[in-house]
Amino acid sequence: MKPIAITQGDPAGIGPEIVAKAFRDAPDLLRGCFVVGDVATLRRAAACIARPGIPSVPVAVLDGIQDAWDAPTRCVPVLPLPGLASTVPWGRISAEAGRAAADCVEWAARAALRGGVAALVTAPLHKEALSAAGVAYPGHTELLQAEAAAHRGVALADMPVRMMLASDELRTVLVSIHVSLRDAIAAVTYDNVVQTVQIAHHALQRTLGRSPRIAVAGLNPHAGEGGLFGREECDTIAPAVAWLQAQGLDVQGPLPPDTVFMRARNAPGHPGAFDVVVAMYHDQGLIPVKYLGVDKGVNVTLGLPLVRTSPDHGTAFDIAGQGVADASSLIEAVRMARQLA
Template sequence: MRNSSSALPIAITQGDPAGIGPETVVQAFRDAPAELAGCFVVGDVATLRRASQAVVRPGIPAVPVAEIGSPAEAWRVPPRCVPVLPLPGIPGPQRWGQVSAAAGRAAAACVVWAARAALRGEIAALVTAPLHKEALAAAGVAFPGHTELLQAEAAAHQGLAVDAVPVRMMLASDELRTVLVSIHVSLRDAIAAVTKSNVLQTVQIAHAALLRSLGRPPRIAVAGLNPHAGEGGLFGHEEEAIIAPAIADARAQGLDVHGPIAPDTVFMRARNTPEHPGEFDVVIAMYHDQGLIPVKYLGVDKGVNVTLGLPLVRTSPDHGTAFDIAGQGVADASSLIEAVRMARQLSA
């Protein structure tokens, strides 16, 4: 781990102030001081101080929150203290568990600031606490989530059209990695997005990202779209007409790609445990739920969302805003801590 004051810090966005993001951030600084060294929060000081009070328990005092004036000051804040770089003009604390435009504006502003700082090379990475898509929409934000917002910022920074910066979502844990062909669209639109070019591009993006992080060519499995991967055309023709030709093109480029494999078995084959080393390093899933359900079932507390294809490192915990428990101090910060660890590994 880098501990020099000259090393670039990692920014953590506060997330939706009405959700569990701020309190998991506070708990992470409290419970994992070594992992959080050199990290700081982009957000609102009052929001983080309220979150600190929310996690107070008998024998567990409030976590101090310190206002900083620049990212570099994060290295000088003592352990188990939350350094916050305040963004002027963003809304402060919002009512717990309530969707609001103000909360959406605050969450989006933090992400935009951190993305631009990363693109300018001022921070090593950004870790995003969860935001609420309905609150984003209420705030007039034109993007449905973090991935699309970061893609737009990266494209604007490079003077490119958004489609010229293709990105993909990877959900990763110690046991399983999945990369999605499509992200936040309806299932009907997700099926329409299963095209040869989209599948091939997803394989290429996953290969490039994991080649860097693993230090070797990754073993890639591609899931089918239909039950039993189409069963030779009996249950659908997408495998024969679209997915298999994309895999053939990827193999022609020298990539280690296998499939299409039946979706109900491919994740078990890729799962990596001490008792059962996985056959594959990553599974390419055809749509959101196909790829995310297996990873989340294995443990939301260990899953990390990584955006691939960006000219910056971005990770996030594998959970949402959890409005039903927000402000109760019972949320689990494990996934956020894992996201910080992965961000540090990817930016090293």
């Protein structure tokens, strides 16, 4: 198997330290992985997680991608990119940090698109830092979409992608991602709902080996109550679901958003009624998954011609540099990347 690239994330956040912890705490899983980033940043991260009685985590500098397989266990193998900022202070938004994070993602995405790496796992970046650096895209999903579209030589609209947050208990796919709530409501169109369900269906069909059971959440309280609380369900979502059902997809909806996630949750003694919930906007879908446990959730980008996963949390500037950040979600992201690749 080809190596897996892990980006360092924003160097002012917890990304580098959870990466170092992952190589220390899950050495077998992380074998054949390497970090795209700055050597000094990773060495600072390794130093901040050092504790009495716990082995230190050395940093190895790689000459090439394939050298990742030869790196010692419980060692952080870094493929250094030239020109990255390495002296940014912990917990502070800066253009330098945003540029460094974006450069790592762009390099790793291009390597994956060329077939040089099996998958891409991204540590958290900070959207304000990206903006300060002049990056035109608000987050990983949009940045990777742009890289994939450029690689394929197609327009951005012809490379539709969606964000899925997944854990052992619940999966959700979003119709819209990083936009204002006002714009998210406007994005609930017939075409967007159809496209989101189709992308979720094709992705999970490959993963599950069968047709996935898909629930589509409503937009309004109680899924609109027949138009009493809004017409989006009647005029947009229900017709989209009916067309998808006619195409043979196993899809139900629109269902009340305050109960559909409980129905879909897969827990001991409570097998989920659905394999995935299509949510109408960012917080509607992400709050239920994150409430069940940030340490278990993994962000997966669907629709790309590459495998990309990431932890389901952000840069946590308030605790960056203290060595207390939990690497569990990043470890789960690596595990899922291996499965998908």
